[in-house]
Amino acid sequence: MRSKPGIGAAAVVAIMALAAAGCAQTGRSDAPAAQAPAPARPAVAAGMNERGEVVDSSKVGSGSGQKVKGIGNWEGEVTGKPARGSKFTKLQIGMSMKQVADLIGQPTDSGAYVTGKAWIPFYFGSDRHRYELVYKNQGRLIFAGGSLSDFSGGNLIWIIHNGNEPGHR
Numbered sequence: 001m002r003s004k005p006g007i008g009a010a011a012v013v014a015i016m017a018l019a020a021a022g023c024a025q026t027g028r029s030d031a032p033a034a035q036a037p038a039p040a041r042p043a044v045a046a047g048m049n050e051r052g053e054v055v056d057s058s059k060v061g062s063g064s065g066q067k068v069k070g071i072g073n074w075e076g077e078v079t080g081k082p083a084r085g086s087k088f089t090k091l092q093i094g095m096s097m098k099q100v101a102d103l104i105g106q107p108t109d110s111g112a113y114v115t116g117k118a119w120i121p122f123y124f125g126s127d128r129h130r131y132e133l134v135y136k137n138q139g140r141l142i143f144a145g146g147s148l149s150d151f152s153g154g155n156l157i158w159i160i161h162n163g164n165e166p167g168h169r
Contacts, residue, residue: 054080054162057140058169062158070094076157080139083163088138095156097131097143107133108167112145130154136167 044050047059054060065079070093082089087104095103110133131143131154139162145154 048080052081054139054160055164057134057160057162057165060160065158065160068093070156072155074155074157076159078159078161080161082161083137083139086138086161086163087135088141088159088161091141091156091159093156093159097133097154097156100133100141100156104135104138107141108136109134109169111169130157132169134165134167134169137163137165139163139165 045064046061047054047056048064049055060079062077065077067075068078069075072094074094076093078093090103091100110131112129112131114129129145131145133141133143135141140158140160141156142158142160143154144157
């Protein structure tokens, strides 16, 4: 006995798609109309609040502040708002670590780390490692350094204002 040819699964899907397209063109649909999405709020960067203030310096990422050009054409970033009476307002992107220390004093904590650029063969740029200086109730300063044998400290590339900085990394 021979069975009658039926409609295949692909044909059923195609017919349903055509029916849905027809309903969409005529404006008829059994489904309720979708509501317009609510306007999106601007995303708050990690470690910051809605007012643009830094609340956790360790979580702030590059790109969350304002790009600036400084001394010697150094490019950098300033993130957050300075605390009242902040010493950081005297600083400029591009300053050396010695200039900064002479101007605002020694940090409460500091540390260094290697960047990914240190592993690029024949890369001799100025961002192979970074120094981070932490000032209690002021914020953090990030310096870009050259090779690992050059411990002169580098130049200031990022100022992170945080009036609630705990003073340690």
